[in-house]
Amino acid sequence: xxxxxxxxxxxNIQEGKTATLTCNYxxxxxxxLQWYRQxxxxxxxxxxxxxxxxxxxxxxxxxxxxxxxxxxxxFHITASQPADSATYLCxxxxxxxxYIFGTGTRLxxxx
Amino acid sequence: SQTIHxxxxxxxxxxxxxxxxxxxxxxxxxxxxxxxxxxxxxGLQLLFYSVGIGQISSEVPxxxxxxxxxxxxxxxxxxxxxxxxxxxxxxxxxxxQGSYEQYFGPGTRLTVT
Numbered sequence: 001x002x003x004x005x006x007x008x009x010x011x012n013i014q015e016g017k018t019a020t021l022t023c024n025y026x027x028x029x030x031x032x033l034q035w036y037r038q039x040x041x042x043x044x045x046x047x048x049x050x051x052x053x054x055x056x057x058x059x060x061x062x063x064x065x066x067x068x069x070x071x072x073x074x075f076h077i078t079a080s081q082p083a084d085s086a087t088y089l090c091x092x093x094x095x096x097x098x099y100i101f102g103t104g105t106r107l108x109x110x111x
Numbered sequence: 112s113q114t115i116h117x118x119x120x121x122x123x124x125x126x127x128x129x130x131x132x133x134x135x136x137x138x139x140x141x142x143x144x145x146x147x148x149x150x151x152x153x154g155l156q157l158l159f160y161s162v163g164i165g166q167i168s169s170e171v172p173x174x175x176x177x178x179x180x181x182x183x184x185x186x187x188x189x190x191x192x193x194x195x196x197x198x199x200x201x202x203x204x205x206x207x208q209g210s211y212e213q214y215f216g217p218g219t220r221l222t223v224t
Binding site for chain 1: 157160201214216220
């Protein structure tokens with residue numbers, strides 16, 4: 001069956017450290033993968049998109065990798081800050097118009 | 112710039128009552144439109160998407176329906192709500208071929224009692 005898995009447990013890290021979140025998928029062949037941030041009671045906000053032919057993408061303190069052989073994406077936040085605390089969702093682009101979301105990982109950055 | 116609106120923000124409805132949630136997008140034309148539901152502590156479940164007026168694709172069989180009467184208007188409806196319809200409903204839009212990011216609305220918190 002098709003599955004997308006993100007770290008189900010909340011991730012607590014110390015301010016200034018690098019947070020690494022994982023997104024694993026099975027039985028999909030996504031053309032691209034996206035990461036979103038969601039704060040409580042709000043809609044998700046787009047962060048980064050990476051295509052299947054790209055290995056890595058960066059934006060300021062954010063970095064995403066995409067390994068289509070391992071069927072895994074890693075999302076890194078360097079020099080993390082308490083304001084980075086949120087739930088982070090990965091989403092696979094499957095087909096031309098469809099997106100399949102993971103359940104998200106809740107990140108808490110401790111001051 | 113583009114904006115997306117959803118209303119109402121919160122809704123409490125009894126089981127068996129009808130539902131109508133509305134989503135409108137401003138500042139873009141011919142967007143792809145999406146309805147998602149997020150149950151408490153769960154991920155986003157794609158319910159419907161639309162690539163044009165009157166074109167609706169359903170992802171999950173259920174007692175919900177969607178319509179797109181105008182280019183930038185997307186409506187989610189139900190004739191009779193179930194308890195399991197409770198959740199956070201999110202509308203989103205995207206440009207073009209689907210390889211672009213999605214922009215989400217503020218959401219509607221629906222509680223069916």
